[in-house]
Amino acid sequence: MSVQLTLYGPTVSTFTRICAIVAAEAGLTWEIIPTGSGSKDMAEHHPFMRSPAAYIDDLHFYETPAICSYIDRAHNGAALHPASPEGQARMWQWAHVAAHYVFPITEERLVLPRVVAPMMGRAPDEKLIEEALPVIRYHLGVVETRLKEAAFLAGAEYSLADSFMYPVIEATCAAPEGAAMVADLPVLTAWLNALRHRRAILETAWPDLDALC
Numbered sequence: 001m002s003v004q005l006t007l008y009g010p011t012v013s014t015f016t017r018i019c020a021i022v023a024a025e026a027g028l029t030w031e032i033i034p035t036g037s038g039s040k041d042m043a044e045h046h047p048f049m050r051s052p053a054a055y056i057d058d059l060h061f062y063e064t065p066a067i068c069s070y071i072d073r074a075h076n077g078a079a080l081h082p083a084s085p086e087g088q089a090r091m092w093q094w095a096h097v098a099a100h101y102v103f104p105i106t107e108e109r110l111v112l113p114r115v116v117a118p119m120m121g122r123a124p125d126e127k128l129i130e131e132a133l134p135v136i137r138y139h140l141g142v143v144e145t146r147l148k149e150a151a152f153l154a155g156a157e158y159s160l161a162d163s164f165m166y167p168v169i170e171a172t173c174a175a176p177e178g179a180a181m182v183a184d185l186p187v188l189t190a191w192l193n194a195l196r197h198r199r200a201i202l203e204t205a206w207p208d209l210d211a212l213c
């Protein structure tokens with residue numbers, strides 16, 4: 001079967017993974033053409049050089065919410081969009097919490113310095129990490145509180161919001177401090193463990209964490 005979705009971005013990238021998860025949920029065949037964020041090659045697909053960019057149905061999209069919403073509506077019967085206006089609003093609320101709050105602090109101030117910098121032969125910036133840990137603990141606590149109210153981030157059903165949050169939390173757990181903070185939050189841990197068995201999560205597993213972006 002020919003590939004239905006082509007993503008340009010790093011092989012190990014949170015936002016590229018989110019799009020791949022949603023494609024796998026929809027049963028699409030997909031591929032990632034490894035392309036560095038910020039590179040000249042990426043500029044051919046995304047005018048702001050962020051990743052990913054997507055090609056599907058002879059259309060070209062960038063920005064993860066747009067890509068995921070199109071895939072789910074055009075190829076999955078909008079199964080990952082809650083039916084109610086409130087559910088849809090909650091879904092976007094939590095997708096944006098993942099993308100704009102939890103991702104930046106965990107990525108820039110924990111995963112990159114603790115996990116990626118040593119892989120590149122650099123010492124972790126311990127002060128940067130130490131100062132960020134209480135803020136990261138707070139962010140994870142907000143997610144824990146939400147998951148005490150509802151089984152999934154948008155409500156009773158799995159939605160795009162969970163597809164956004166999952167890779168962010170998984171990457172956070174690659175750092176020992178992140179794994180320990182998540183382990184202290186029983187409801188977030190239960191949600192994470194349940195999602196780890198989901199077919200789309202398994203099919204999109206990162207090959208390794210060498211190139212987290």
Ligand SMILES: N[C@@H](CCC(=O)N[C@@H](CS)C(=O)NCC(=O)O)C(=O)O
Pocket residue numbers: 013014015016037038049050051052062063064065099213
């Ligand atoms: N708003 C973008 C964010 C994508 C994004 O930040 N991707 C990361 C890679 S995981 C990136 O391109 N980082 C490079 C940079 O920030 O310059 C989206 O929703 O797709």
